Amino acid sequence: MDWWKKKKSRAVTKKQRLVLGRVRGEILSEELIECCDGKSNPIKLFSAADITKATNSFCICSRVSQLFGFERWYSGTLHNHRTILAKKLWRAQSVFPKDFYPEARDITISSMVSGHKNFMKLAGCCLEIETPFMVYYGSEKQYSTxxxxxxxxxxxxxxxxxxxxxxxxxxxxxxxxxxxxxxxxxxxxxxxxxxxxxxxxxxxxxxxxxxxxxxxxxxxxxxxxxxxxxxxxxxxxxxxxxxxxxxxxxxxxxxxxxxxxxxxxxxxxxxxxxxxxxxxxxxxxxxxxxxxxxxxxxxxxxxxxxxxxxxxxxxxxxxxxxxxxxxxxxxxxxxxxxxxxxxxxxxxxx
CATH class of the missing domain: 1.10.510.10 (Transferase(Phosphotransferase) domain 1)
Structure with missing residues:
Protein backbone atom coordinates (compact mmCIF):
# COMPACT_ATOMS: atom_id res chain seq x y z
CA MET A 1 0.00 0.00 0.00
CA ASP A 2 3.01 2.31 0.37
CA TRP A 3 3.16 2.89 -3.37
CA TRP A 4 -0.50 3.94 -3.33
CA LYS A 5 0.08 6.43 -0.48
CA LYS A 6 3.04 7.95 -2.33
CA LYS A 7 1.05 8.21 -5.54
CA LYS A 8 -1.85 9.85 -3.70
CA SER A 9 0.54 12.24 -1.92
CA ARG A 10 2.10 13.27 -5.25
CA ALA A 11 -1.37 13.85 -6.70
CA VAL A 12 -2.35 16.07 -3.73
CA THR A 13 0.91 18.02 -3.98
CA LYS A 14 0.42 18.57 -7.72
CA LYS A 15 -3.15 19.74 -7.12
CA GLN A 16 -1.98 22.17 -4.42
CA ARG A 17 0.68 23.55 -6.77
CA LEU A 18 -1.88 24.12 -9.51
CA VAL A 19 -4.25 25.89 -7.10
CA LEU A 20 -1.40 28.06 -5.78
CA GLY A 21 -0.30 28.84 -9.32
CA ARG A 22 -3.84 29.80 -10.33
CA VAL A 23 -4.29 32.16 -7.35
CA ARG A 24 -0.95 33.83 -8.02
CA GLY A 25 -1.77 33.99 -11.72
CA GLU A 26 -4.96 35.91 -10.92
CA ILE A 27 -2.99 38.40 -8.80
CA LEU A 28 -0.44 38.79 -11.59
CA SER A 29 -3.24 39.43 -14.09
CA GLU A 30 -4.60 42.19 -11.82
CA GLU A 31 -1.17 43.82 -11.73
CA LEU A 32 -0.77 43.56 -15.50
CA ILE A 33 -4.16 45.18 -16.10
CA GLU A 34 -3.41 47.99 -13.63
CA CYS A 35 0.14 48.74 -14.77
CA CYS A 36 -0.38 48.22 -18.50
CA ASP A 37 -3.68 50.15 -18.67
CA GLY A 38 -5.45 47.03 -19.89
CA LYS A 39 -3.09 46.48 -22.82
CA SER A 40 -1.92 42.95 -23.59
CA ASN A 41 1.43 42.07 -22.08
CA PRO A 42 1.72 38.26 -22.06
CA ILE A 43 4.25 36.65 -19.71
CA LYS A 44 5.47 33.10 -20.21
CA LEU A 45 4.59 30.81 -17.33
CA PHE A 46 7.05 28.00 -16.66
CA SER A 47 5.89 24.84 -14.91
CA ALA A 48 7.51 23.51 -11.77
CA ALA A 49 8.95 20.67 -13.87
CA ASP A 50 10.50 23.18 -16.32
CA ILE A 51 12.39 25.07 -13.61
CA THR A 52 13.33 21.96 -11.63
CA LYS A 53 14.81 20.35 -14.73
CA ALA A 54 16.56 23.52 -15.92
CA THR A 55 18.31 24.01 -12.55
CA ASN A 56 19.07 20.32 -12.01
CA SER A 57 16.59 20.16 -9.10
CA PHE A 58 18.03 23.38 -7.61
CA CYS A 59 21.36 21.69 -7.11
CA ILE A 60 23.99 23.55 -5.08
CA CYS A 61 26.15 23.54 -8.19
CA SER A 62 23.47 25.65 -9.91
CA ARG A 63 23.52 28.41 -7.33
CA VAL A 64 24.97 31.71 -8.48
CA SER A 65 27.35 33.18 -5.93
CA GLN A 66 28.06 36.44 -7.77
CA LEU A 67 24.57 37.82 -7.28
CA PHE A 68 23.16 39.27 -4.06
CA GLY A 69 21.36 36.72 -1.92
CA PHE A 70 23.36 33.54 -2.52
CA GLU A 71 20.42 31.21 -2.04
CA ARG A 72 18.10 33.24 -4.31
CA TRP A 73 19.70 32.81 -7.74
CA TYR A 74 20.17 29.69 -9.86
CA SER A 75 21.62 29.23 -13.33
CA GLY A 76 20.26 26.68 -15.76
CA THR A 77 19.40 25.70 -19.31
CA LEU A 78 15.95 25.41 -20.85
CA HIS A 79 14.88 22.62 -23.19
CA ASN A 80 15.65 24.89 -26.17
CA HIS A 81 19.24 25.22 -24.86
CA ARG A 82 18.85 28.88 -23.85
CA THR A 83 20.67 29.74 -20.64
CA ILE A 84 18.66 31.32 -17.82
CA LEU A 85 19.00 32.81 -14.37
CA ALA A 86 16.16 31.97 -11.98
CA LYS A 87 15.52 34.32 -9.04
CA LYS A 88 13.82 32.87 -6.00
CA LEU A 89 11.10 35.23 -4.78
CA TRP A 90 11.68 34.65 -1.09
CA ARG A 91 9.14 37.25 0.06
CA ALA A 92 6.36 35.19 -1.54
CA GLN A 93 7.18 31.84 0.05
CA SER A 94 4.04 32.15 2.16
CA VAL A 95 0.87 30.52 0.82
CA PHE A 96 -1.12 33.68 1.69
CA PRO A 97 -2.10 35.48 -1.55
CA LYS A 98 -1.48 39.00 -0.15
CA ASP A 99 2.21 38.17 0.28
CA PHE A 100 2.53 37.71 -3.47
CA TYR A 101 1.48 41.25 -4.46
CA PRO A 102 5.01 42.80 -4.24
CA GLU A 103 6.40 39.95 -6.34
CA ALA A 104 3.58 40.31 -8.87
CA ARG A 105 4.57 43.97 -9.20
CA ASP A 106 8.20 42.95 -9.70
CA ILE A 107 7.24 40.50 -12.47
CA THR A 108 4.91 42.99 -14.13
CA ILE A 109 7.34 45.93 -14.24
CA SER A 110 10.20 43.64 -15.26
CA SER A 111 8.15 42.48 -18.24
CA MET A 112 7.41 46.10 -19.23
CA VAL A 113 11.05 47.26 -19.17
CA SER A 114 12.60 44.02 -20.39
CA GLY A 115 13.66 45.39 -23.78
CA HIS A 116 15.65 48.32 -22.35
CA LYS A 117 19.42 48.00 -22.06
CA ASN A 118 19.48 49.03 -18.40
CA PHE A 119 17.17 46.26 -17.20
CA MET A 120 17.55 42.49 -17.18
CA LYS A 121 15.65 40.61 -19.90
CA LEU A 122 12.74 38.67 -18.43
CA ALA A 123 11.99 35.22 -19.87
CA GLY A 124 8.96 34.51 -17.65
CA CYS A 125 8.10 33.17 -14.22
CA CYS A 126 7.06 30.05 -12.35
CA LEU A 127 4.15 30.50 -9.92
CA GLU A 128 3.19 26.96 -8.96
CA ILE A 129 6.23 26.19 -6.77
CA GLU A 130 5.83 26.99 -3.06
CA THR A 131 8.45 29.73 -3.48
CA PRO A 132 7.88 31.22 -6.96
CA PHE A 133 10.66 32.16 -9.38
CA MET A 134 11.35 34.89 -11.90
CA VAL A 135 13.29 33.68 -14.93
CA TYR A 136 15.72 35.86 -16.88
CA TYR A 137 17.70 35.20 -20.02
CA GLY A 138 21.41 35.14 -19.26
CA SER A 139 24.22 33.07 -17.83
CA GLU A 140 26.04 32.90 -14.51
CA LYS A 141 29.11 34.58 -16.01
CA GLN A 142 27.05 37.37 -17.52
CA TYR A 143 26.09 39.27 -14.36
CA SER A 144 27.68 40.38 -11.10
CA THR A 145 26.72 42.69 -8.26
Whole structure:
Protein backbone atom coordinates (compact mmCIF):
# COMPACT_ATOMS: atom_id res chain seq x y z
CA MET A 1 0.00 0.00 0.00
CA ASP A 2 3.01 2.31 0.37
CA TRP A 3 3.16 2.89 -3.37
CA TRP A 4 -0.50 3.94 -3.33
CA LYS A 5 0.08 6.43 -0.48
CA LYS A 6 3.04 7.95 -2.33
CA LYS A 7 1.05 8.21 -5.54
CA LYS A 8 -1.85 9.85 -3.70
CA SER A 9 0.54 12.24 -1.92
CA ARG A 10 2.10 13.27 -5.25
CA ALA A 11 -1.37 13.85 -6.70
CA VAL A 12 -2.35 16.07 -3.73
CA THR A 13 0.91 18.02 -3.98
CA LYS A 14 0.42 18.57 -7.72
CA LYS A 15 -3.15 19.74 -7.12
CA GLN A 16 -1.98 22.17 -4.42
CA ARG A 17 0.68 23.55 -6.77
CA LEU A 18 -1.88 24.12 -9.51
CA VAL A 19 -4.25 25.89 -7.10
CA LEU A 20 -1.40 28.06 -5.78
CA GLY A 21 -0.30 28.84 -9.32
CA ARG A 22 -3.84 29.80 -10.33
CA VAL A 23 -4.29 32.16 -7.35
CA ARG A 24 -0.95 33.83 -8.02
CA GLY A 25 -1.77 33.99 -11.72
CA GLU A 26 -4.96 35.91 -10.92
CA ILE A 27 -2.99 38.40 -8.80
CA LEU A 28 -0.44 38.79 -11.59
CA SER A 29 -3.24 39.43 -14.09
CA GLU A 30 -4.60 42.19 -11.82
CA GLU A 31 -1.17 43.82 -11.73
CA LEU A 32 -0.77 43.56 -15.50
CA ILE A 33 -4.16 45.18 -16.10
CA GLU A 34 -3.41 47.99 -13.63
CA CYS A 35 0.14 48.74 -14.77
CA CYS A 36 -0.38 48.22 -18.50
CA ASP A 37 -3.68 50.15 -18.67
CA GLY A 38 -5.45 47.03 -19.89
CA LYS A 39 -3.09 46.48 -22.82
CA SER A 40 -1.92 42.95 -23.59
CA ASN A 41 1.43 42.07 -22.08
CA PRO A 42 1.72 38.26 -22.06
CA ILE A 43 4.25 36.65 -19.71
CA LYS A 44 5.47 33.10 -20.21
CA LEU A 45 4.59 30.81 -17.33
CA PHE A 46 7.05 28.00 -16.66
CA SER A 47 5.89 24.84 -14.91
CA ALA A 48 7.51 23.51 -11.77
CA ALA A 49 8.95 20.67 -13.87
CA ASP A 50 10.50 23.18 -16.32
CA ILE A 51 12.39 25.07 -13.61
CA THR A 52 13.33 21.96 -11.63
CA LYS A 53 14.81 20.35 -14.73
CA ALA A 54 16.56 23.52 -15.92
CA THR A 55 18.31 24.01 -12.55
CA ASN A 56 19.07 20.32 -12.01
CA SER A 57 16.59 20.16 -9.10
CA PHE A 58 18.03 23.38 -7.61
CA CYS A 59 21.36 21.69 -7.11
CA ILE A 60 23.99 23.55 -5.08
CA CYS A 61 26.15 23.54 -8.19
CA SER A 62 23.47 25.65 -9.91
CA ARG A 63 23.52 28.41 -7.33
CA VAL A 64 24.97 31.71 -8.48
CA SER A 65 27.35 33.18 -5.93
CA GLN A 66 28.06 36.44 -7.77
CA LEU A 67 24.57 37.82 -7.28
CA PHE A 68 23.16 39.27 -4.06
CA GLY A 69 21.36 36.72 -1.92
CA PHE A 70 23.36 33.54 -2.52
CA GLU A 71 20.42 31.21 -2.04
CA ARG A 72 18.10 33.24 -4.31
CA TRP A 73 19.70 32.81 -7.74
CA TYR A 74 20.17 29.69 -9.86
CA SER A 75 21.62 29.23 -13.33
CA GLY A 76 20.26 26.68 -15.76
CA THR A 77 19.40 25.70 -19.31
CA LEU A 78 15.95 25.41 -20.85
CA HIS A 79 14.88 22.62 -23.19
CA ASN A 80 15.65 24.89 -26.17
CA HIS A 81 19.24 25.22 -24.86
CA ARG A 82 18.85 28.88 -23.85
CA THR A 83 20.67 29.74 -20.64
CA ILE A 84 18.66 31.32 -17.82
CA LEU A 85 19.00 32.81 -14.37
CA ALA A 86 16.16 31.97 -11.98
CA LYS A 87 15.52 34.32 -9.04
CA LYS A 88 13.82 32.87 -6.00
CA LEU A 89 11.10 35.23 -4.78
CA TRP A 90 11.68 34.65 -1.09
CA ARG A 91 9.14 37.25 0.06
CA ALA A 92 6.36 35.19 -1.54
CA GLN A 93 7.18 31.84 0.05
CA SER A 94 4.04 32.15 2.16
CA VAL A 95 0.87 30.52 0.82
CA PHE A 96 -1.12 33.68 1.69
CA PRO A 97 -2.10 35.48 -1.55
CA LYS A 98 -1.48 39.00 -0.15
CA ASP A 99 2.21 38.17 0.28
CA PHE A 100 2.53 37.71 -3.47
CA TYR A 101 1.48 41.25 -4.46
CA PRO A 102 5.01 42.80 -4.24
CA GLU A 103 6.40 39.95 -6.34
CA ALA A 104 3.58 40.31 -8.87
CA ARG A 105 4.57 43.97 -9.20
CA ASP A 106 8.20 42.95 -9.70
CA ILE A 107 7.24 40.50 -12.47
CA THR A 108 4.91 42.99 -14.13
CA ILE A 109 7.34 45.93 -14.24
CA SER A 110 10.20 43.64 -15.26
CA SER A 111 8.15 42.48 -18.24
CA MET A 112 7.41 46.10 -19.23
CA VAL A 113 11.05 47.26 -19.17
CA SER A 114 12.60 44.02 -20.39
CA GLY A 115 13.66 45.39 -23.78
CA HIS A 116 15.65 48.32 -22.35
CA LYS A 117 19.42 48.00 -22.06
CA ASN A 118 19.48 49.03 -18.40
CA PHE A 119 17.17 46.26 -17.20
CA MET A 120 17.55 42.49 -17.18
CA LYS A 121 15.65 40.61 -19.90
CA LEU A 122 12.74 38.67 -18.43
CA ALA A 123 11.99 35.22 -19.87
CA GLY A 124 8.96 34.51 -17.65
CA CYS A 125 8.10 33.17 -14.22
CA CYS A 126 7.06 30.05 -12.35
CA LEU A 127 4.15 30.50 -9.92
CA GLU A 128 3.19 26.96 -8.96
CA ILE A 129 6.23 26.19 -6.77
CA GLU A 130 5.83 26.99 -3.06
CA THR A 131 8.45 29.73 -3.48
CA PRO A 132 7.88 31.22 -6.96
CA PHE A 133 10.66 32.16 -9.38
CA MET A 134 11.35 34.89 -11.90
CA VAL A 135 13.29 33.68 -14.93
CA TYR A 136 15.72 35.86 -16.88
CA TYR A 137 17.70 35.20 -20.02
CA GLY A 138 21.41 35.14 -19.26
CA SER A 139 24.22 33.07 -17.83
CA GLU A 140 26.04 32.90 -14.51
CA LYS A 141 29.11 34.58 -16.01
CA GLN A 142 27.05 37.37 -17.52
CA TYR A 143 26.09 39.27 -14.36
CA SER A 144 27.68 40.38 -11.10
CA THR A 145 26.72 42.69 -8.26
CA UNK A 146 28.50 45.98 -7.61
CA UNK A 147 31.25 45.76 -5.02
CA UNK A 148 32.85 49.20 -4.62
CA UNK A 149 35.93 47.51 -3.20
CA UNK A 150 36.41 45.96 -6.63
CA UNK A 151 34.97 48.67 -8.92
CA UNK A 152 37.61 51.32 -8.24
CA UNK A 153 37.67 53.08 -11.62
CA UNK A 154 36.22 56.61 -11.54
CA UNK A 155 35.17 56.26 -15.17
CA UNK A 156 33.29 53.03 -14.44
CA UNK A 157 31.53 54.54 -11.46
CA UNK A 158 30.32 57.50 -13.52
CA UNK A 159 29.08 55.04 -16.14
CA UNK A 160 27.17 53.10 -13.46
CA UNK A 161 25.55 56.36 -12.34
CA UNK A 162 24.59 57.23 -15.92
CA UNK A 163 23.07 53.78 -16.51
CA UNK A 164 21.00 53.88 -13.32
CA UNK A 165 19.83 57.45 -14.01
CA UNK A 166 18.79 56.37 -17.51
CA UNK A 167 16.82 53.44 -16.06
CA UNK A 168 15.02 55.70 -13.57
CA UNK A 169 14.27 58.27 -16.28
CA UNK A 170 12.77 55.48 -18.39
CA UNK A 171 10.48 54.41 -15.54
CA UNK A 172 9.39 58.03 -15.05
CA UNK A 173 8.67 58.86 -18.70
CA UNK A 174 8.19 55.80 -20.92
CA UNK A 175 4.65 54.89 -19.86
CA UNK A 176 1.29 56.70 -19.69
CA UNK A 177 1.73 56.91 -15.91
CA UNK A 178 5.11 57.43 -14.22
CA UNK A 179 6.52 54.58 -12.13
CA UNK A 180 8.58 55.46 -9.08
CA UNK A 181 11.19 52.82 -8.32
CA UNK A 182 11.49 53.66 -4.58
CA UNK A 183 13.90 50.78 -3.92
CA UNK A 184 17.33 52.27 -4.52
CA UNK A 185 20.18 50.15 -3.18
CA UNK A 186 23.56 49.17 -4.58
CA UNK A 187 22.49 45.55 -4.06
CA UNK A 188 19.65 46.00 -6.56
CA UNK A 189 22.03 46.90 -9.39
CA UNK A 190 23.86 44.27 -11.42
CA UNK A 191 26.59 44.64 -14.02
CA UNK A 192 26.60 42.62 -17.21
CA UNK A 193 29.73 41.28 -18.88
CA UNK A 194 30.20 44.60 -20.71
CA UNK A 195 30.00 46.67 -17.54
CA UNK A 196 26.47 47.94 -18.27
CA UNK A 197 24.49 48.54 -15.06
CA UNK A 198 20.97 47.11 -14.87
CA UNK A 199 18.33 47.96 -12.30
CA UNK A 200 16.40 45.07 -10.74
CA UNK A 201 13.78 44.27 -8.08
CA UNK A 202 10.63 46.32 -8.69
CA UNK A 203 8.72 44.94 -5.69
CA UNK A 204 8.25 48.43 -4.23
CA UNK A 205 7.62 50.22 -7.54
CA UNK A 206 4.74 52.71 -7.26
CA UNK A 207 2.46 53.91 -10.06
CA UNK A 208 1.55 57.62 -10.03
CA UNK A 209 -2.08 58.15 -11.20
CA UNK A 210 -2.68 60.29 -14.27
CA UNK A 211 -2.90 63.97 -13.42
CA UNK A 212 -1.14 63.46 -10.08
CA UNK A 213 2.46 64.05 -9.05
CA UNK A 214 2.56 61.88 -5.93
CA UNK A 215 0.78 59.18 -3.96
CA UNK A 216 0.50 58.65 -0.24
CA UNK A 217 1.07 55.11 1.01
CA UNK A 218 0.27 53.29 4.24
CA UNK A 219 3.82 51.99 4.60
CA UNK A 220 7.52 52.70 4.09
CA UNK A 221 9.75 50.16 2.38
CA UNK A 222 13.30 50.19 1.13
CA UNK A 223 16.89 50.67 2.31
CA UNK A 224 16.99 53.36 5.00
CA UNK A 225 19.98 55.27 3.61
CA UNK A 226 18.15 56.02 0.37
CA UNK A 227 14.74 57.08 1.76
CA UNK A 228 13.87 60.78 1.74
CA UNK A 229 12.00 62.53 4.53
CA UNK A 230 8.71 62.94 2.63
CA UNK A 231 8.54 59.19 2.20
CA UNK A 232 9.94 58.25 5.59
CA UNK A 233 7.79 60.61 7.64
CA UNK A 234 4.73 61.41 5.51
CA UNK A 235 4.70 58.26 3.34
CA UNK A 236 4.57 60.47 0.24
CA UNK A 237 6.11 58.96 -2.91
CA UNK A 238 6.93 61.01 -6.02
CA UNK A 239 9.63 61.21 -8.67
CA UNK A 240 11.65 63.13 -6.06
CA UNK A 241 11.76 59.92 -4.02
CA UNK A 242 13.90 58.34 -6.75
CA UNK A 243 15.96 61.51 -7.22
CA UNK A 244 16.86 61.50 -3.52
CA UNK A 245 17.80 57.83 -3.50
CA UNK A 246 19.86 58.34 -6.63
CA UNK A 247 21.64 61.33 -5.06
CA UNK A 248 22.71 59.12 -2.16
CA UNK A 249 23.86 56.45 -4.61
CA UNK A 250 26.00 59.07 -6.40
CA UNK A 251 27.61 60.11 -3.13
CA UNK A 252 28.41 56.50 -2.28
CA UNK A 253 29.94 56.01 -5.73
CA UNK A 254 32.16 59.02 -5.04
CA UNK A 255 33.10 58.33 -1.43
CA UNK A 256 32.74 54.56 -1.06
CA UNK A 257 30.29 53.12 1.44
CA UNK A 258 32.64 53.13 4.44
CA UNK A 259 33.63 56.79 4.01
CA UNK A 260 30.00 57.75 3.38
CA UNK A 261 29.11 56.25 6.77
CA UNK A 262 31.99 58.10 8.44
CA UNK A 263 31.08 61.48 6.96
CA UNK A 264 27.28 61.40 6.82
CA UNK A 265 26.57 58.96 9.61
CA UNK A 266 23.38 56.95 9.91
CA UNK A 267 20.33 57.57 12.07
CA UNK A 268 18.49 54.87 13.98
CA UNK A 269 15.96 53.24 11.65
CA UNK A 270 13.33 53.51 14.39
CA UNK A 271 13.80 57.25 14.80
CA UNK A 272 11.62 59.39 12.56
CA UNK A 273 13.55 62.58 13.19
CA UNK A 274 14.07 64.64 10.05
CA UNK A 275 17.59 64.13 8.72
CA UNK A 276 19.72 67.15 7.91
CA UNK A 277 21.96 66.52 4.94
CA UNK A 278 24.28 69.49 5.25
CA UNK A 279 26.90 70.00 2.57
CA UNK A 280 29.44 67.95 4.47
CA UNK A 281 31.21 66.97 1.27
CA UNK A 282 31.17 70.23 -0.67
CA UNK A 283 33.50 72.36 1.40
CA UNK A 284 36.56 70.09 1.44
CA UNK A 285 35.96 69.22 -2.23
CA UNK A 286 35.78 72.90 -3.17
CA UNK A 287 38.99 73.56 -1.27
CA UNK A 288 40.78 70.82 -3.17
CA UNK A 289 40.97 68.40 -0.24
CA UNK A 290 39.90 65.51 -2.45
CA UNK A 291 41.59 62.91 -0.27
CA UNK A 292 39.15 63.69 2.57
CA UNK A 293 36.11 62.90 0.45
CA UNK A 294 36.86 60.49 -2.38
CA UNK A 295 37.05 56.73 -1.91
CA UNK A 296 40.73 56.03 -1.08
CA UNK A 297 40.67 52.88 -3.23
CA UNK A 298 39.64 54.96 -6.20
CA UNK A 299 42.31 57.58 -5.47
CA UNK A 300 44.95 54.87 -5.32
CA UNK A 301 43.82 53.62 -8.72
CA UNK A 302 43.86 57.12 -10.21
CA UNK A 303 47.19 58.24 -8.79
CA UNK A 304 47.46 62.03 -8.73
CA UNK A 305 44.10 63.73 -9.39
CA UNK A 306 44.50 66.46 -12.01
CA UNK A 307 42.48 69.69 -12.16
CA UNK A 308 40.03 68.38 -14.77
CA UNK A 309 39.29 65.24 -12.73
CA UNK A 310 38.80 67.30 -9.56
CA UNK A 311 36.43 69.64 -11.42
CA UNK A 312 34.45 66.66 -12.68
CA UNK A 313 34.22 65.16 -9.19
CA UNK A 314 33.02 68.48 -7.83
CA UNK A 315 30.36 68.72 -10.57
CA UNK A 316 29.32 65.13 -9.82
CA UNK A 317 28.96 66.01 -6.13
CA UNK A 318 26.95 69.16 -6.87
CA UNK A 319 24.59 67.13 -9.06
CA UNK A 320 24.10 64.62 -6.24
CA UNK A 321 23.25 67.46 -3.85
CA UNK A 322 20.70 68.81 -6.30
CA UNK A 323 19.09 65.36 -6.38
CA UNK A 324 18.98 65.25 -2.58
CA UNK A 325 17.39 68.71 -2.49
CA UNK A 326 20.26 70.78 -1.11
CA UNK A 327 20.62 73.10 -4.11
CA UNK A 328 17.29 74.53 -5.21
CA UNK A 329 14.74 72.62 -7.27
CA UNK A 330 15.24 68.86 -7.49
CA UNK A 331 16.02 67.97 -11.13
CA UNK A 332 14.09 65.47 -13.22
CA UNK A 333 15.91 62.18 -13.77
CA UNK A 334 15.93 62.82 -17.53
CA UNK A 335 18.04 65.93 -16.92
CA UNK A 336 20.31 64.04 -14.51
CA UNK A 337 20.86 61.25 -17.04
CA UNK A 338 21.75 63.76 -19.77
CA UNK A 339 24.30 65.51 -17.58
CA UNK A 340 25.93 62.22 -16.56
CA UNK A 341 26.07 61.21 -20.22
CA UNK A 342 28.07 64.38 -20.89
CA UNK A 343 30.44 63.39 -18.07
CA UNK A 344 30.99 60.01 -19.74
CA UNK A 345 31.57 61.65 -23.13
CA UNK A 346 34.22 63.89 -21.59
CA UNK A 347 36.10 60.76 -20.52
CA UNK A 348 35.85 59.40 -24.07
CA UNK A 349 37.35 62.53 -25.64
CA UNK A 350 40.16 62.97 -23.11
Missing amino acids: IDLKMVVSWEKRIKIAEDVATALAYLHTAFPRPFVYSNMDLRNIVLDENGVAKLSDFSYCVSIPKGQTFVKLDYVRGAYDYIDDDYKISHVVSEKTDAFGFGILMQKLLTGEERFREICGRKDRKTLVKRKFSRLLSKPMGEGRVDEIVDPRMLEKMGEVDEEERFQMEAFLVLSERCIGLRGEVPKMVEVAKQLKRFCQNFFFR
